[in-house]
Every structure is written in structure tokens, then in C-alpha cells.
Amino acid sequence: MAKIRHNNIIDTVDSVLSVSKKKGIIHLHAQDQTLNGQVLTLNGHQVLHFGTCGYLGLEHNPKLKEGSIDAIMRYGTQFPMSRTYISNPLYSELESMIRTMYNAPVVISKNCTLSHLTTIPSIIRSTDLVILDHQVHASIQEAVKKLLSQGVAVEMIRHNNLEMLEDRIKKQRNKYDKIWYMADGVYSMYGDFAPVKELIALAEKYEQLHLYVDDAHGMSWAGKHGTGYVMSQMPEGLYRKMILTANLGKAFGACGGLSLFPNEEWYNKVNNFGGPLTFSVQIEPATLGAAIASARIHLSDEIYEYQEELQHKIEYFNQLLKRTNLPLVHENNSPIFFIGTGSMDTGNYLVQELINDGIYVNLATFPAVPAKNIGIRITISLNNTLEQIETLVDKLQLHFKRALEETNQTDEKIRKAFKMAPLATSVEVKTPANPASSQLIVKKFDTIQNINAAVWNNYIGNDGMVDWNGMKFLEDSFRDNEEQENNWDFKYYVVEDAQGELVLLTSFVVALHKEDMFSQASVSKVIEKEREFNPYYLTSTGIFMGSLFTEGNHLYLNKNNAQWKEAFKLVMDELYRVQENTQASNIVLRDFDAEDKSMDEFMVDQGFVKIDMPESCVIENLNWTTEEEYVESLSRKNRRHYVQKIKRNEPFFDVKVKAQLATEELEHAITLFKNVKDNNFSLNNFLFPEKLFHLMNESKDWEFVVLYIKEEYSQNKLPVSVCFCHINSAQVYSPMLIGMDYDYLMEYGVYRQTLYQVIKRANALKCAKVNFGISASIEKKRVGATLYPKVGYYQAKDNYAMELIEATIAVEKE
Structure with missing residues (x-):
């Protein structure tokens, strides 16, 4: 399987927060x-x-401060033992008070995150199903990720969508012993509430449904004895099928996490061996002293x-x-x-x-x-x-x-x-019009035919397959097809300043795509199993710079023009209008230089997040005339690879370059491409329409590098590899697709041999360079390609699909 560089969500978050940190908004020190x-x-x-x-400001309450001081003086700064052996004397007093407040057995952890890590894996079994609310706190989602590796099924529904929840219960209730819905009582960003009463009614309707609710932000300021918002919705006490977690920090004024249980059985399971509860350090005496003082307030009318x-x-x-x-x-x-x-x-x-x-x-x-x-x-x-x-x-x-x-x-x-x-x-x-923006002129087109070919090629098209003819080819290929995913709307934008100078030139497509397009291959494999029954599962309309077929530079932006940011903002405004009209779920701007810091900050400010894209692989040295000169251009390690993996296998092949394939051979080439598509989930998109291949076969801008196994080595007379290659107006050679027979792949090194034969062909045509695309970068580097790190910028209407994929599917090492 061809590997690509996948995005790391930590890097994405870092790029966003770094902008705010630079502006003095986060990571401040009081x-x-x-x-x-x-x-x-x-x-x-x-x-x-x-x-x-x-x-409630209890962290400054004199009673809590006195409780902390007294506890330190009596018990020291810590009690360094596992609770499995002995607990600090203050624990039993606090547990008794919390049990009185909630009228339920309680396990106390050092913080809420540890409460989830302690409770969730102890209670949930592999025969259970977990359904997460989209906005449930990240600490719960992190605890649930531990379950994925244990084979527990995890799903996600949109925020507070009880209709969606009930639909999942109906479909899954006969497959699992219990269905656990996990939510927050009070959501930490928007301050809205979980529909607790309605959830309990649903749990009464379906015996399999159980509830796990985190009321960290509802604690103290609501409820009898300050037991929180969720308990305020349950006047008869903790619901029989609910585990409730709460916080001794925040409004309570101390620190610690609570796990409250409706029965002794669940309590004992967690308390006896609750993972981190067993091997983590205990809450410090000072904090326990403050918590006890706060609990006294909660058990009085003062609360x-x-x-x-x-x-x-x-x-x-x-x-x-x-x-x-x-x-x-x-x-x-x-x-x-x-x-x-x-x-x-x-x-x-x-x-x-x-x-x-x-x-x-x-x-x-x-x-x-x-x-x-x-x-x-x-x-x-x-x-x-x-x-x-x-x-x-x-x-x-x-x-x-x-x-x-x-x-x-x-x-x-x-x-x-x-x-x-x-x-x-x-x-x-x-908002008054931006004076700089008002001096710019935006021109919009739905076809490349309305843009001057020389202008397009000079600023964008000369770089690869996206020349004027190439864009016209794509327009013809991706329209009037039976499959909705293969009908694209093309959008072109030209921005000029008051003097008529070109500031920005770019193109986009509006197209149906798979939400896991850039996910890890193991993730896409899981999702594709669901698509066997539901072909459009986790798919949506998106707006993509360039297209879903091409790679490389799709944007001309004159950064020497002082109005370049305003020009970009005007194009974004146009994209938002398109998004509203098409109900597109996301916008993806792609293939930018990974080292362009000014673009990073600008795009983050506009509400986009940076994502790592696969590297662009380019053969830039075609200035050789002999095989020896080509080999000499490689590194010592890659020369050895060439001799052992490519040169040694070259005698097995007949190589032909064809301007056009016969009908049967074209059909076989399409089949070979489908082989590759079915074996490569690293870049997961829809299968291209057959019209695309037939138009290639008719175009003077395309040719086919075809590899056969010689007759003395195989009775197979059909090609074992076909590379679909585009030659643009600037003599840039772009092998866009490849089809291979996997029965011969390993024994004869078909893929590596195809790469080499493509380079030879480009050299013979005296091409300027070879654009080798974005997958299998290690193999392409071995034959002389330079790798250019690329990034994209992503903006979604909401994070639902992204978080569903991240929270519910375990990533396996490829």
C-alpha cells in the first residue's frame, strides 16, 4: 500500500494556539x-x-483556607501511599459527607480526568456500545479511546440530538448488552444543558440505555446541597441507570473528581481496582481539608x-x-x-x-x-x-x-x-467597507473557457496538469456522469487591483467527498466496511482549491501587492456564498508551502486550521543523457537500490509508450487502476468515472507508459502496469494515475520499474520536470524525487465528522 504523510491533530492545534499565544491572549501568567x-x-x-x-468564589472562602491549613498542620503536605493499601484519614470523612450529599456511593479521584479514566474502563464491557454526544468533554473522549483497543464499539451523535440517539438505540439494542450514552450536564463552552429528564425517559423506554453524565460545570451553583444541575433534574435521587461524575474543583472550591453510582455493585468494581485510582498518588491533605470544609457548607443552608x-x-x-x-x-x-x-x-x-x-x-x-x-x-x-x-x-x-x-x-x-x-x-x-477591498475587482467564472489561456498558463498552468487544456479536460470529465460524486462544479476567481494588475488567480471545485479522505488507512478501512451497505456514509459536499484529481500549485497570489490579504478575503467571501448555496460542509485550501509563516497566521485568523498534506514529489534533474549519468545523480544509498531493485528486474519487461490504447487494452488499464484504488486507503476518495479514462485516450495531451512481462517469463500477454501521463504546454510530465496487476507486483518490482520507465520517458521527451504526485514518497525519493512538504487549510461548519472519526475508530499502525 502506498503510504502518504498524514496530518497530526496535535500539530493542527499547536498552529492555532500559537497565533493566540503570540498575540498575548493565552498562556499568560498572573x-x-x-x-x-x-x-x-x-x-x-x-x-x-x-x-x-x-x-461561587469558595476558593477564597476563609473556612476552606482554614480547613487546608489545619489539614497540613495535622497530616503534612502529602500522604505518599496507594489508596489500595491505606487512605489518608481525611478520605473517609470526605467520602461520608459526599455520600450524604448525593445519597449515593462515591469514589473520589484526584481530578475529573482521573475519575473518567478510573470509572469508564472499569464499568464498560466489550459487549457494550458507547455513544458519545458530539460536545461531550474531551476528558471523557480520552477515557473512551482506551476502550477502542479493547474492541468496544463507539459511536457519536450530534449535540443533544435525542432523535438521532433513539434511532441508534433502535438499530443497535439487540446487538449489545448495554448502550451507554455519555454527555455533560452543563457544557463548558456554550453553557447549555443536557436534556436530563428526556434522557431518563428514553432510558425508561429502552432497558439497554444507560447514562454516563459529567456535571463538572454544574456542581455547587445548582441542586440540593449543591449537588449540581443534573441532580436538580432528578428530585427522587440518582437515576438507577446513571453514573454521574462531578468536580471538587471549580465551584466547589477544592480539587478532585467524584464518581457517583446508583448501586453498590458498580461502586465496588471501581473502588476495588479502578486503574489510575490504584496506582496514582492520593489527594493532598490540604486539598482534602478544603474539600471537607466546602462539603460542610454544601450540607448547610449557606449553600x-x-x-x-x-x-x-x-x-x-x-x-x-x-x-x-x-x-x-x-x-x-x-x-x-x-x-x-x-x-x-x-x-x-x-x-x-x-x-x-x-x-x-x-x-x-x-x-x-x-x-x-x-x-x-x-x-x-x-x-x-x-x-x-x-x-x-x-x-x-x-x-x-x-x-x-x-x-x-x-x-x-x-x-x-x-x-x-x-x-x-x-x-x-x-461594518464599513474596507477601503483597500473596495479598490479590488473580483471576477468569477464557471468555466476555464472564460479565462485567457495565456494568462492562466503563465501564472498557474505551466506548473503541472492544471494548464488551460488540463482544466478543460477535467471540466469535460466531471460533468454529466451518473454518479453524483463525479459531477463537479468548477469555480474560477480572478482579483485585480485598480490599476488592472493581477493580484490573485485560482480555481475550486464543489464536489462530494469522503470525510476520511486524508485519514489513516486503517481508519478508512473500517469506514469502507460500513460503506458496503451505506455507500455515502460519512460523505459530504466540500469546496476544494484545485480539484480532487490534481495536486500542486492551484493558486497565484502576488504577495508583493500590498492588498493580497484583502484579495484573499474577497475570494473567501465568494466561497462562503457558494457554501451557503450548496450547503457544503467544509472548505479546503491546499498545497501551500509548509514554511510560509505569514500564510499560516493569516489563515488561522480567517478561521481556518492548518493540516499537513502529503509531500509533493518532483523529479527536477532531467539533464542527463545516459543511464550512467542518471545513476550518478542519485545518492549512494539510492544507487544501490537502483541496482538491486530496478536494474536487476528491467530485463523482465517490455515497455511501450502509447498515445492511445485499443478498446480492450483501455478496459484492462481501467481494471488495473481499480486494483490500485482498492488496495490503497491512504488517500481515500471516490472511484473516478470511466469517462475520464476514455477522454484521456482521445486527448493529445495524454499518453500511456505500458509495461508487459516478456513472453519467456510469463504467459500473460496483458499489461501488468499502465501509467496515465499528462504532458502540459510547458513540457511538464505528470504521471497522474497508475494501474497495476498485484499478482506480479512483488516478484517483479512492478511499481518501482514503472517509476523508472516514466523518468526515462520524460527524459527522452526533454521535459522540464516530472510531477510524481503525493503518494509513496519514499519510493519516489529513491528514484531521485525531491520531496516538498505541503500544508492545507481546513474550515468546517462543525467538527462533527472529524471528531466522530477520531473518537470512534482506533488507529492501527500501518
């Missing part, structure tokens, strides 16, 4: 000598603190005074927001609020300006939210006064308006991104 929960000192000046998860006061401030903030046009994504009575900004650029600018003006809020960015749904998370706590909340709203309005103006964003775009109702026309927030 500079205070003491903290009170109201203000922080950042970069030398004070800011009001609207980013805490300590909603209700705190809850009532916080609700008053939350309601006041809601009232103030209603008087504004700020795009509040969810209105509710939780202490978490989310104001949408849409793009990273706008979010970064808004947070920066707020910090400079004395207000701290959290930037919510990818992957916590989709790259197109950036915003600011605001939290209200008891530490905030009503006057400070008024100041927050005033400054939010001021800087939000400025952020729109400075980043060329509009309220309309933001509301569309979050699927919010538009503002009434009378109060629409208008």
Missing part, C-alpha cells in the same frame, strides 16, 4: 502577590476577572444563599445582554456565556482589546469549538459585583463593534455561522 477572585494582574495592569470556573446570589447576578447579566445586539449563542441560567465572533481574527482582536481595557475573558478556540465558531467565553461568579458586570457589558459593546470594523467581520456572518436568527434590519450592526 502577576499578583495575592488573589481575591475579582481582579488579576496581567502584563502589569489590573483586569476584572470574568474567566474563572470558581462560580442556598450562595446559589441565590449567583442566580441574581446571572439574571442581571442576561438582562443587560438583552439590551444589546451582542450575539449570545445560548441564553440560559448557567454562569457560562458565549459571545460569537466567528473568525479567529475577530476573537483575538476582541480579547486583546478587552484585556487592554481592563477586562479578562476566555478566548474559545479550535478544537474546543469549530474553527468557524470562535468566540469568547464569559463566566459570572460571586466575586463579580453588579457594577463590574455593567462595566463588562459596556466595554463588550464598545470593543465588539471595533473588532468587527478592524477585522472586516459582520454580525450577519457571525449569526449565520452559529445558525442564529438575524438581527432586525432596523438594528443591524453595519
Whole structure:
């Protein structure tokens, strides 16, 4: 199987966060000598603190501080033993108090993440099914990933979509002992709630359905004894088929994770040997002392005074927001609020300006939210006064308006991104036209025939198969086909400045694609099994720079022109209009230089995330006339490879170059290509239409390098390899596709021999270079190709498909 370089999600996240870090928005250090929960000192000046998860301010409560100090004085700074042997004396007291609060057995872990890692693998069996809510916290998803390697089936549904959940239960209930739906009680970004009562009703309807709910952000500020939002929805106590996790940090004021069980059986399974619970260090005495002090408050009427006061401030903030046009994504009575900004650029600018003006809020960015749904998370706590909340709203309005103006964003775009109702026309927030953008002219075309061939070839086409004739060939090939995936809409964009100078030239296709196109091969293999019954599973319409057939440079951008960013933004605006009209799920801009830092920052600001693309492989040295000179151009290691793997096998082959294949031979060549397609999941796309191959056969721009095994070595008279090669107007040779007979692949080294024969052919034609494409880069490097790292920029309407693939399918080593 041909291997390619796959994207690493860690690198993608790093590229996004690095921009915000550079702008002084994340990875900050508070500079205070003491903290009170109201203000922080950042970069030398004070800011009001609207980013805490300590909603009740208990972390500064004197009773908790005294509890910590007393515990240290009595028990020291730590109790360095596994709980399997002996627990710190304070554990039993805290466990007893928590059990009283919830009227349920509890296991206490050092934090919520460890609670999930302790509980989930201990309770879930290989005969169970796990269904994740799309927005369930990352700590749960990480714990569930451990189950994948144990053969547990995992699925994902869209956020709070009970209809989708019930559909999956109906289809799967006879296959599994239990179906576990995992969700958050209060979601950490938008502050919305799980529909707890409806979930319980569904669990009563289907005995297989069980619930695993994390109420880390609902703890303390809601519920009897501060047991949280989820418990507030269950007046009769913890539901018989629910495991509930909660947090001793955040609003509770200490630190630790709780796992609460509806029966002693599940409790004992986790408590006896709960993975990390057994071998991880215990909670420190100081933290246990603070937690016990907090638990006393929770078991008294004092907690209700705190809850009532916080609700008053939350309601006041809601009232103030209603008087504004700020795009509040969810209105509710939780202490978490989310104001949408849409793009990273706008979010970064808004947070920066707020910090400079004395207000701290959290930037919510990818992957916590989709790259197109950036915003600011605001939290209200008891530490905030009503006057400070008024100041927050005033400054939010001021800087939000400025952020729109400075980043060329509009309220309309933001509301569309979050699927919010538009503002009434009378109060629409208008963003003045960017003077630089207004001097640019955007021309749009649906066919290459409306663009001058010389202009296109000079700026883009001379580089590879995407010359004017090549684009016309693609237009003819990918239209009027029976399969919907093989009918593409072509879009061309030309941007000129006021002087008529070309600033930008590019093309896109709107096409159905497989969401796992760039996933690991092992992932695509799993998904393809489902597609045997559901051919369009995990497929969607996308907008792609270039096409799904070509690789290489699809964009001319004059960065010497001061307006290049504005030109690019204008094209993006056009793409968003296309996206709205076609309901495309994502936009992919591809094959950019991996070292272009200015493009990185610009694209992240526009709400795109960087993804690694397969390397582009190019033979650039065709200035040799003999085989000896070619071999001499290779490295010492690659010369040895040539002798052992290529030269030794060359006598077995007859090689013919054909401008056209006979009908039967063309059909055989198509079959050979299908062989390769069926064996290569590293770049997973739809099978190209047969029309494509027939048009190749009729075109003067295409030829076929055909390899046969000589008669003395095989009775097979059919080709064992066919390479479909394009020659553009600038004499660039591009072997675009290959078909092979896998019965001969290993014994005769068919693939390596084909690569070599293609190079010989390009040399014979005195071509400028060979574009070898994007797969099997190691093999191509061995025959002399230079590898160029490439990146793409990806923006999705939501992260559902990406996160479903990542969370539910185990990656296997290839």
C-alpha cells in the first residue's frame, strides 16, 4: 500500500494556539502577590476577572483556607501511599459527607480526568456500545479511546440530538448488552444543558440505555446541597441507570473528581481496582481539608444563599445582554456565556482589546469549538459585583463593534455561522467597507473557457496538469456522469487591483467527498466496511482549491501587492456564498508551502486550521543523457537500490509508450487502476468515472507508459502496469494515475520499474520536470524525487465528522 504523510491533530492545534499565544491572549501568567477572585494582574495592569470556573468564589472562602491549613498542620503536605493499601484519614470523612450529599456511593479521584479514566474502563464491557454526544468533554473522549483497543464499539451523535440517539438505540439494542450514552450536564463552552429528564425517559423506554453524565460545570451553583444541575433534574435521587461524575474543583472550591453510582455493585468494581485510582498518588491533605470544609457548607443552608446570589447576578447579566445586539449563542441560567465572533481574527482582536481595557475573558478556540465558531467565553461568579458586570457589558459593546470594523467581520456572518436568527434590519450592526477591498475587482467564472489561456498558463498552468487544456479536460470529465460524486462544479476567481494588475488567480471545485479522505488507512478501512451497505456514509459536499484529481500549485497570489490579504478575503467571501448555496460542509485550501509563516497566521485568523498534506514529489534533474549519468545523480544509498531493485528486474519487461490504447487494452488499464484504488486507503476518495479514462485516450495531451512481462517469463500477454501521463504546454510530465496487476507486483518490482520507465520517458521527451504526485514518497525519493512538504487549510461548519472519526475508530499502525 502506498503510504502518504498524514496530518497530526496535535500539530493542527499547536498552529492555532500559537497565533493566540503570540498575540498575548493565552498562556499568560498572573502577576499578583495575592488573589481575591475579582481582579488579576496581567502584563502589569489590573483586569476584572470574568474567566474563572470558581462560580461561587469558595476558593477564597476563609473556612476552606482554614480547613487546608489545619489539614497540613495535622497530616503534612502529602500522604505518599496507594489508596489500595491505606487512605489518608481525611478520605473517609470526605467520602461520608459526599455520600450524604448525593445519597449515593462515591469514589473520589484526584481530578475529573482521573475519575473518567478510573470509572469508564472499569464499568464498560466489550459487549457494550458507547455513544458519545458530539460536545461531550474531551476528558471523557480520552477515557473512551482506551476502550477502542479493547474492541468496544463507539459511536457519536450530534449535540443533544435525542432523535438521532433513539434511532441508534433502535438499530443497535439487540446487538449489545448495554448502550451507554455519555454527555455533560452543563457544557463548558456554550453553557447549555443536557436534556436530563428526556434522557431518563428514553432510558425508561429502552432497558439497554444507560447514562454516563459529567456535571463538572454544574456542581455547587445548582441542586440540593449543591449537588449540581443534573441532580436538580432528578428530585427522587440518582437515576438507577446513571453514573454521574462531578468536580471538587471549580465551584466547589477544592480539587478532585467524584464518581457517583446508583448501586453498590458498580461502586465496588471501581473502588476495588479502578486503574489510575490504584496506582496514582492520593489527594493532598490540604486539598482534602478544603474539600471537607466546602462539603460542610454544601450540607448547610449557606449553600442556598450562595446559589441565590449567583442566580441574581446571572439574571442581571442576561438582562443587560438583552439590551444589546451582542450575539449570545445560548441564553440560559448557567454562569457560562458565549459571545460569537466567528473568525479567529475577530476573537483575538476582541480579547486583546478587552484585556487592554481592563477586562479578562476566555478566548474559545479550535478544537474546543469549530474553527468557524470562535468566540469568547464569559463566566459570572460571586466575586463579580453588579457594577463590574455593567462595566463588562459596556466595554463588550464598545470593543465588539471595533473588532468587527478592524477585522472586516459582520454580525450577519457571525449569526449565520452559529445558525442564529438575524438581527432586525432596523438594528443591524453595519461594518464599513474596507477601503483597500473596495479598490479590488473580483471576477468569477464557471468555466476555464472564460479565462485567457495565456494568462492562466503563465501564472498557474505551466506548473503541472492544471494548464488551460488540463482544466478543460477535467471540466469535460466531471460533468454529466451518473454518479453524483463525479459531477463537479468548477469555480474560477480572478482579483485585480485598480490599476488592472493581477493580484490573485485560482480555481475550486464543489464536489462530494469522503470525510476520511486524508485519514489513516486503517481508519478508512473500517469506514469502507460500513460503506458496503451505506455507500455515502460519512460523505459530504466540500469546496476544494484545485480539484480532487490534481495536486500542486492551484493558486497565484502576488504577495508583493500590498492588498493580497484583502484579495484573499474577497475570494473567501465568494466561497462562503457558494457554501451557503450548496450547503457544503467544509472548505479546503491546499498545497501551500509548509514554511510560509505569514500564510499560516493569516489563515488561522480567517478561521481556518492548518493540516499537513502529503509531500509533493518532483523529479527536477532531467539533464542527463545516459543511464550512467542518471545513476550518478542519485545518492549512494539510492544507487544501490537502483541496482538491486530496478536494474536487476528491467530485463523482465517490455515497455511501450502509447498515445492511445485499443478498446480492450483501455478496459484492462481501467481494471488495473481499480486494483490500485482498492488496495490503497491512504488517500481515500471516490472511484473516478470511466469517462475520464476514455477522454484521456482521445486527448493529445495524454499518453500511456505500458509495461508487459516478456513472453519467456510469463504467459500473460496483458499489461501488468499502465501509467496515465499528462504532458502540459510547458513540457511538464505528470504521471497522474497508475494501474497495476498485484499478482506480479512483488516478484517483479512492478511499481518501482514503472517509476523508472516514466523518468526515462520524460527524459527522452526533454521535459522540464516530472510531477510524481503525493503518494509513496519514499519510493519516489529513491528514484531521485525531491520531496516538498505541503500544508492545507481546513474550515468546517462543525467538527462533527472529524471528531466522530477520531473518537470512534482506533488507529492501527500501518
